[in-house]
Amino acid sequence: MAHDPQPTQFRPSTAIDDVADFLADPVAAADFPEHILRFRNDKAAAQVGLATLDDPAWTDHFGRFQPLPGSLPQPLALRYHGHQFRSYNPDIGDGRGFLFAQLLDDRDRLLDLGTKGSGQTPYSRFGDGRLTLKGGVREILATEMLEALGVRTSRTFSLIETGEALHRGDEPSPTRSAVLVRLSHSHIRIGSFQRLATLGLIDEIGRLARYVLRHLYGEEPGADPELRLLELVVAGTARLAASYMAAGFVHGVLNTDNINVTAESFDYGPWRFTPHWEPGFTAAYFDHQGLYAFGRQAHAIHWNLVQLAIALSSVQPVEALAPILDTFPAAYEAAMVDAMLGRLGLAHANEAADLALVQAIEEALALGTVTIDRFFFDWAGGRRRSPSPADQAYEAPAFVALARSIDGRAAAGSIDHPFWADADPCSMHIDEVEAIWSAIDRDDDWRPLETKVTAIRRMGEAMAGLRG
Numbered sequence: 032m033a034h035d036p037q038p039t040q041f042r043p044s045t046a047i048d049d050v051a052d053f054l055a056d057p058v059a060a061a062d063f064p065e066h067i068l069r070f071r072n073d074k075a076a077a078q079v080g081l082a083t084l085d086d087p088a089w090t091d092h093f094g095r096f097q098p099l100p101g102s103l104p105q106p107l108a109l110r111y112h113g114h115q116f117r118s119y120n121p122d123i124g125d126g127r128g129f130l131f132a133q134l135l136d137d138r139d140r141l142l143d144l145g146t147k148g149s150g151q152t153p154y155s156r157f158g159d160g161r162l163t164l165k166g167g168v169r170e171i172l173a174t175e176m177l178e179a180l181g182v183r184t185s186r187t188f189s190l191i192e193t194g195e196a197l198h199r200g201d202e203p204s205p206t207r208s209a210v211l212v213r214l215s216h217s218h219i220r221i222g223s224f225q226r227l228a229t230l231g232l233i234d235e236i237g238r239l240a241r242y243v244l245r246h247l248y249g250e251e252p253g254a255d256p257e258l259r260l261l262e263l264v265v266a267g268t269a270r271l272a273a274s275y276m277a278a279g280f281v282h283g284v285l286n287t288d289n290i291n292v293t294a295e296s297f298d299y300g301p302w303r304f305t306p307h308w309e310p311g312f313t314a315a316y317f318d319h320q321g322l323y324a325f326g327r328q329a330h331a332i333h334w335n336l337v338q339l340a341i342a343l344s345s346v347q348p349v350e351a352l353a354p355i356l357d358t359f360p361a362a363y364e365a366a367m368v369d370a371m372l373g374r375l376g377l378a379h380a381n382e383a384a385d386l387a388l389v390q391a392i393e394e395a396l397a398l399g400t401v402t403i404d405r406f407f408f409d410w411a412g413g414r415r416r417s418p419s420p421a422d423q424a425y426e427a428p429a430f431v432a433l434a435r436s437i438d439g440r441a442a443a444g445s446i447d448h449p450f451w452a453d454a455d456p457c458s459m460h461i462d463e464v465e466a467i468w469s470a471i472d473r474d475d476d477w478r479p480l481e482t483k484v485t486a487i488r489r490m491g492e493a494m495a496g497l498r499g
Contacts, residue, residue: 172467
């Protein structure tokens with residue numbers, strides 16, 4: 032059932048104080064020369080009681096980082112380690128961002144307002160702590176698209192251009208700068224636990240596990256909080272990996288410091304949506320081995336879960352942790368069924384038939400004759416639209432077999448939304464991303480971005496109705 036957002040009152044929190052003594056360092060935001068508000072997510076703001084802020088107040092809080100009343104008096108840079116492309120790095124942490132505030136949403140969840148590009152911290156190393164405006168625009172597009180497709184993701188809350196000229200080796204320089212604020216269901220990472228284990232902070236592992244269970248999962252911790260934590264993270268990340276596949280999304284950098292213990296996707300750098308069902312498709316130009324390719328994302332996340340279990344083995348026996356890890360393949364298989372049927376808008380039948388249908392979808396899409404977005408758009412609700420530009424491709428034996436698997440299936444929701452009468456699906460491939468940025472960069476024209484966000488949210492409404 033889709034969540035129907037409701038306006039709520041602002042309810043600040045300082046729950047992070049329970050663990051801040053070993054998890055974070057107080058920091059200050061950079062003093063930017065300009066503050067030009069480029070994007071504010073009033074839809075998300077309404078769910079946390081901040082939509083009534085006028086633009087000057089918004090800019091004061093999310094550009095100059097004046098504290099929100101009742102929340103954190105000073106930003107906190109979080110400490111963590113992580114495996115980055117399988118190499119362990121103890122010299123990382125929040126190097127260009129911080130936790131700015133905590134607050135409750137309309138579902139009583141504890142959420143974080145965190146930043147990207149807000150200045151240097153003790154973990155910046157040689158970085159300038161800044162974010163390019165292009166990087167901020169890309170994160171808006173990623174989060175809006177993923178949310179519409181049903182992926183549990185952080186949400187881009189604010190983007191403010193800051194008037195600095197940045198130099199980067201991977202894009203034309205100098206380039207414009209920005210500071211981004213994201214709304215997330217926590218910033219506690221697998222790497223947060225890895226740091227504690229590496230430093231031998233055994234008591235703190237238990238404290239952090241209890242914090243996560245109590246404040247992020249709404250559970251009162253029992254005698255073995257680390258085991259319960261692993262159970263929840265395994266189940267959640269299996270769903271996350273499956274949702275990436277159904278969305279055709281490639282995160283690009285699935286390091287252990289980029290996996291949130293609430294299993295919410297976040298931190299979008301070199302992301303891509305793959306046009307076709309191409310397992311080897313990569314998002315990061317530096318991922319030469321295809322470690323985080325489209326078809327390897329579940330494997331990458333499972334590997335990261337093993338690293339979490341290794342960290343937790345400082346306080347729990349391997350014999351208790353290993354069986355929990357072993358549940359991932361079955362959890363992922365079940366989550367793939369849920370995700371693929373959810374995007375198609377079909378009800379479950381029985382386990383064998385559902386698995387066969389998902390396999391048939393993958394086999395048909397693997398032909399590469401139809402884009403992922405086109406297929407799910409054309410077959411929404413189990414009814415093949417006609418005419419379609421892909422009609423000839425749908426005559427292939429793999430699609431004919433798939434049609435037989437779909438035939439007679441009950442719809443999960445409705446295809447009454449006007450979106451389903453459009454000629455084409457709403458997609459987000461790299462050419463469109465670059466065109467949107469080009470209009471901003473060349474002409475300071477923000478209309479293509481605004482138009483695309485409106486279109487994506489319209490698709491999100493249609494997808495919510497499709498899923499039922």
